[in-house]
Amino acid sequence: MARLELQRVTKSLANGQRVLRDIDCAVNDGELISMVGPSGCGKSTLLRCIAGLEAITSGEIRIGEQRVNDLPPRQRNVAMVFQNHALYPHMTVYQNLAFGLRVRHVARAAVDARVRRTAARLGLDALLGRYPRELSGGQRQRTALGRAMLREPGVFLLDEPLSSLDIPLRAEMRRELSALHQSLGTTMVYVTHDQSEALSLGQRVVVLADGAIEQIDTPDGIYQAPRNRFVAGFVGWPPMNFLSEDWLHDTGLDTQCIEYGIRPERLRLRPGARGDFSIIGKLERIESFGGEWQVEISRQGSRVIARVPPETKLQRGAELRLWFRREDLYAFDRATGSRMQAWR
Amino acid sequence: MSGRGMVLRASRYAVLIVMALATLFPLLWVTSIAFMRSPERFAGTPPLWPDHPTLVNMVNIVHQQRIGHYFLNSLIVAAATTPLSVLVAGLAGYALAQAKFRGHRLVSWVVMFAVLVPNQALVLPLFEMFSAVHLVNHYAALVLPAAANAVSIVLIQAYARAIPKDILDAARIDGASEWRTFFSVVVPLMAPMLAAVAVLTFVVSWNDFMWPMIAMQKVDMQTLPVALASIDREHYQNIGLMAAGATVAILPMMLVFLASQRYYLRAVSAGSVTD
C-alpha cells in the first residue's frame, strides 16, 4: 500500500509533441482515483508512465517514499490490469496468476497458497486449470484482476479494464471492482474514457484533456462545480447545453463576455418559482427512455436538450417553452473558458 | 449431383491420382530397388517390386560404406544447426518486430539484403575463412554459416508482429526480465512459427550439399549427401547399393516431413506473403 505522487510530470515525443504537460496529482494511500478524458488526452500514457512502461521527460513520480522515475516496472511495486486483459494465452488461470510471483522466485508452496486464496476470493477456484480461451469475458476479467491482486502491489493501475466487456457485465464488474477496492484498501488508479464509470467508481476524479489536468475533485465536485467549460461539457449525459445569445435575448443576461450553460435535467416543462427564466424553441425530437424523455428544441440552428418526465401532450414541430432557475445556470468566461465562481 | 458433375469430379481425382503416382514413382522405385538382390541381374529394367525382398544392400551400405557414420554426421550437424538457428532468428525476429531501437532500419536492411545473397556463391571466401581459423573438417564449419539464416528472421519477424503489446507489458509489470519474457511468454506465443522454421532449417541442413562437400575434406567428417555422392562416383554400377544409400538419405526427411507437415507447410505458405 502506498501513496502515489506525480509532480510536474511531462512527456514529450521525439517530434517535440508534448503528450503530458505538467501533471501534478497526489493519490492518497488506499484511495481509488479515476482518470477520464477524451481519447488521445494522454490518460493511458500517464498510466503507462506510472507503471514504468514508458519514460517521462521531466518531473517526478513517487510511489510510497520512493522516487521511481528511473526504476523498471518490476521494481515499482505496481500491478496493472489491461484493456483486453492481456492474459497469457498459453498458460492456465493458475499459471497466469502465479507468473508474477514465480518470476520473483517466491517459494512454490507460498505461491500456491496465495494463488488459491486469491482465486477463492474472486470465485475462480473451479477454473484454475482452464486456459483463457475457455473462459467467459467476466472470468477473464477476474483472472486479470487476480493476477494484479496476487502480488499485493502498492499501487493498482487499471487501464479501461471494463471496456472489452458487454454492457450488462460491465455494470456488474464495476460493482465488484468497487467492493474489491473497499476490502483490499489498495491505492488504485482507474483510467477510463467513460465519464459515468469514472464518476461512479472514483473517490476522486481527474479530468484530463490534451495532456494536461483540467480538474481534480470528488465526483460530485466535478459534476456540480466544473472548473471550466471543458469539464462542464465533458461530464454529464446528455452533455451540458451551452446557450447561444439567441436563447437568452429576453433574460437581460450579459452574453457579451459570458457563456451560459445548463444541464439537461435542470430544464423543466413548467415554471417553478417566480423569476424563473425560460427559453423557447421548436420541438425537434422526442426520445423516450421509458421513465424519462429527452426532448430537443432548436432555435436558429442551435439546439438544447432537456430530460423531462414523459408528457403525452408534447407535439413534434410545435413551439415548446422550457423553464429553469437562474441559479442552475453555469457561467463561463468567454475569453478563458473558466467558470465564474461568483455566479452562484 | 448431375451426371456431368460426377464425371468431372471423378476425372479430377483420376488425374490427381495419376500425377501423384508419377511424382512419387522415382522415390518409390529407388526404395524398391534398395531391397532387391542385385538388380543388375535382370536383362533389362528390374521389376517394380522385389521378387525376394532382401536387406543385403542395406547391410552393404552400412557395413562396407559406413553409411551410419555419415548419417550420424548429418544428424549432428542438423541437430546442432536447428536450435542455434531458431534461437538466433527468434531473438532477432522478435526484437525487430516488437522493439524500437536506434539502428532498427539498418538491421532490417541488413537482413533483407542477406536474403538476396546466393549462399553458394560465397563458398570460396568461406573456405578461406574457416581454413584460417582451422575449422575446416569441423562440424562448426557447417553449423555456423547455416545458423545465420536471414529467411528465418524474416518469417519470425512477420509472425511476431501479431503478438499483442499488452501481453508483453503485462509480463514486464509482473516483474519478468526481458529474457524471462522472451522464454516464458514470447517463445510459447511464437511456437507454431518457431516449429515451422525449425523443421525447415533441419531439412535444409540435412540436404545441403555444395558447402559440406567443400568444408568437409576429411572423409570421416562428410555428411550423408556428400558421402553418397562420393560413394556414387566409385560404385555407380552397383544399383542396389546406391539405391539403398539414397533410401537412407531420403527416408528420414520423409518421416520428418510427414510428422511435421502442418508446421512445415505453414512456413512455406508464409514465405509467399512476407515482403
Added chain:
Amino acid sequence: MKASTALLFVIPALAMILLFVFIPLIGVLGLSLTDFNVYALANSANLHFVGVANFTHLLHDHAAWQGVETTMTVVLVGVPATLGLSLVCALMIESIGARWRGLFRTAFFLPVVCSTVAVAIGWRYLLNTRYGLVNRLLAAAHLPTPNWLGTPGLALLAVTVVVVWKGFGYGMIIVAAARREIPDELYDIARIEGAGMTQQLLRITMPMLAPTLGLLALLDAAGYWQLFAEPYVLTQGGPMGSTMSLLLLMYDRGFRWWRWGVASALAMVLTVIMWLFAWLQRHTRAAWRGD
C-alpha cells in the same frame, strides 16, 4: 523493451550475417579482382591484383558463356514448367474434398524435402539406357529410346525435368494458399451472372493469382540460377559441358583447378544476375500493387 536489450537480441543474428554473408561477399568481390590460384595458396607473395582481368577473361571464355546459357536455359524452360505444374496441382487439389487434399498435397510436396543428391541418383537409374524405366516405357510405345544423359541437348532436358519435379510442390503450396485467399463470394457472383467454369478460371482465379504467380516465378528463377547438385550427380556437367551450370563451373574452376580468381568472378556474375532478378521482383510486385 529497452533499446539496449533489443540490440542485445539482434546482435547474434547481425554478427552471424555479417560474418557469414557480408564478409564472404566482400571476399568474393576481392578475390575476383586477383589472380588467386594454387600458387597463391602456397605463398601469398604470388597473389596479385589484376583488376577486371578475370571478368574480361570470362568474356572470352567459351565455358563461361556456355555456363550462362545452360543455367539460363534451365531457368527459362524450368520456371514456366514448374509454375504450370504448381498451378494445375494447386487448383485441382483445392477443388476436391478436404478429406483427400492432405494426401495429394503430401505426395506432391515429398520431392521437395528429399536430398537432391539422393533423388538425382534415383533419376539417373530411371533415365539409364539399360535399366531405366523411362526408355522401357518409350519402347513399349514404339518411340525412340535415346541416351538421355549422354546426349547434349537431352541431358540438359533431363536435368531440367529433375529440377522441375523436385521444385513444383513448393509452388503448389504457395499457390494453394493464395487460392484459398480468394473469397468464395466472387465465384458466387460470377455464377449468378452466368459465368461457366472456364470463365471463372480466366476472369477470377487467374487475375487474382497473378501477383502470387509472378512472385513465384521469380522465387523459382532465383533458385534455379543456383543449380548445382542435380547436374553434379546426373552428368558431372557433361556431356561436352552441356549441363555445366554457373555454380558447377565455379566449383570446377575453384576446387578442381584452384583458379579462385576466375571462380570468384563467376560467383560475382551469378550474384549480380540474382540481384537483377530481385530487383525485377520488387519492380513487378510494385507495378502489380500500383494499379
